[in-house]
Amino acid sequence: MTADTRRRPKNNVDGETFRDMCRAFAEREIKPRWQQADRDAKFPREFYVAAAQAGLIGLHTPESLGGADLGVTEEAISIEEQAKVNPNLAIVALIQGVAGSLLAEHGSEVHHRLVRENIAGTRLLALAVTEPEAGSDVQNVKTSARRDGDHWVLDGIKSFITLGGDCDTMTVLARTDPSQGRHGMHFFAVDRDTPGVQTSQIKAYANRPVPTYRVMLDNVRVPEERRLAAGFGAIMAGFNRERVMVAARWLGHMQTALAWAIDYAKVRQQFGKPIGANQSIAFKLAQGHVDVQAARHLTYHAAARWDSGVPVKDIILDVSSAKLFVTQAVYRITQDALHIGGGWGITEELPAMRMALDALVAPVTVGSYEIQLRVIAKQLGLPCD
Numbered sequence: 001m002t003a004d005t006r007r008r009p010k011n012n013v014d015g016e017t018f019r020d021m022c023r024a025f026a027e028r029e030i031k032p033r034w035q036q037a038d039r040d041a042k043f044p045r046e047f048y049v050a051a052a053q054a055g056l057i058g059l060h061t062p063e064s065l066g067g068a069d070l071g072v073t074e075e076a077i078s079i080e081e082q083a084k085v086n087p088n089l090a091i092v093a094l095i096q097g098v099a100g101s102l103l104a105e106h107g108s109e110v111h112h113r114l115v116r117e118n119i120a121g122t123r124l125l126a127l128a129v130t131e132p133e134a135g136s137d138v139q140n141v142k143t144s145a146r147r148d149g150d151h152w153v154l155d156g157i158k159s160f161i162t163l164g165g166d167c168d169t170m171t172v173l174a175r176t177d178p179s180q181g182r183h184g185m186h187f188f189a190v191d192r193d194t195p196g197v198q199t200s201q202i203k204a205y206a207n208r209p210v211p212t213y214r215v216m217l218d219n220v221r222v223p224e225e226r227r228l229a230a231g232f233g234a235i236m237a238g239f240n241r242e243r244v245m246v247a248a249r250w251l252g253h254m255q256t257a258l259a260w261a262i263d264y265a266k267v268r269q270q271f272g273k274p275i276g277a278n279q280s281i282a283f284k285l286a287q288g289h290v291d292v293q294a295a296r297h298l299t300y301h302a303a304a305r306w307d308s309g310v311p312v313k314d315i316i317l318d319v320s321s322a323k324l325f326v327t328q329a330v331y332r333i334t335q336d337a338l339h340i341g342g343g344w345g346i347t348e349e350l351p352a353m354r355m356a357l358d359a360l361v362a363p364v365t366v367g368s369y370e371i372q373l374r375v376i377a378k379q380l381g382l383p384c385d
């Protein structure tokens with residue numbers, strides 16, 4: 001996939017039947033697992049295997065590589081339904097999709113074997129782009145790749161790598177030719193057990209079932225055949241697809257948070273009536289309902305634009321608008337739910353604090369609020385730096 005040419009999905013399914021299947025999967029495989037994983041801050045690998053067995057890994061990948069060759073719309077449905085149960089385990093398929101697409105679309109047969117194993121549930125992938133000094137500014141990636149015969153030698157530090165310490169293989173963005181700026185970068189498929197790769201978990205208050213890691217690369221030798229014909233441009237296009245998935249993730253979470261807050265406002269009595277009888281509470285929830293409707297339309301509009309096959313440059317505005325709105329809305333809704341919970345809201349007896357904590361990540365990943373506003377301003381032709 002490049003900015004201008006894109007493969008259109010070959011297959012389609014009945015959306016409602018597919019949604020029912022994803023909902024049943026989430027009830028069966030996420031519900032019994034996520035709380036323990038959250039307490040332990042430990043990824044339950046068997047969940048990835050279950051997702052693969054259910055056919056939910058590689059939804060977007062061509063059938064020739066073992067995938068379902070469906071569209072972004074189906075990926076969004078899958079993630080939304082999973083996120084209704086837990087927004088964190090829902091990102092497993094998302095990460096596999098982004099890393100797997102790099103391998104599928106820009107790789108050789110060597111990489112395609114990794115994709116087949118990933119879809120079969122035997123090779124968990126991670127995406128390693130971010131560094132301590134290259135977060136929003138991906139162009140500032142410093143990890144170096146130096147050619148040495150038929151190998152490359154990688155050195156650097158990656159940070160916030162989801163599943164970095166759990167995966168089998170990570171797609172690592174490194175600088176192959178410093179004189180070429182952002183054009184002098186390539187991805188490498190690096191196995192986690194390669195000598196010189198070390199990982200350490202970053203302890204966090206949110207996103208705990210699917211932890212992030214620091215990944216240290218010290219003199220890591222990677223064969224030339226593991227280098228991908230893809231770098232900065234490919235991941236920027238990939239981020240645009242990931243942003244639709246992220247919107248679907250928070251669309252799922254906000255519905256659960258809103259439904260909980262509405263139920264609580266109906267049953268919690270103060271001054272002899274439900275707290276939802278007060279306009280100050282009821283209006284927050286009415287606004288939340290409108291936010292969900294708007295979020296749904298923006299998310300699935302962006303997904304449909306992807307599936308229509310138009311060039312990525314023509315859908316950036318739709319994608320960033322969806323990502324910005326949904327991540328702002330989930331923040332509002334979960335904060336309102338926490339507030340409606342009162343003192344009990346911050347206790348472990350209600351789910352409000354857990355939901356609000358998880359939503360704190362929404363504004364940050366795959367391009368923060370400010371980065372989306374910057375993208376939108378540029379798309380509007382404003383001379384924004």
Ligand SMILES: Cc1cc2nc3c(=O)[nH]c(=O)nc-3n(C[C@H](O)[C@H](O)[C@H](O)COP(=O)(O)OP(=O)(O)OC[C@H]3O[C@@H](n4cnc5c(N)ncnc54)[C@H](O)[C@@H]3O)c2cc1C
Nearest residue numbers: 127128129130135136160161162207364365366367368370
């Ligand atoms: C839970 C989690 C999972 C993640 N998973 C992965 C992963 O799997 N792989 C991976 O590679 N990365 C991953 N990341 C990294 C994520 O993409 C970065 O955190 C993100 O890009 C922001 O980078 P940063 O945290 O360094 O913040 P910074 O870039 O330092 O930003 C800090 C603040 O400054 C603002 N800011 C920055 N630049 C500008 C500007 N030009 N104008 C205005 N404001 C600006 C930002 O909006 C933000 O509010 C993950 C992060 C988290 C939290």
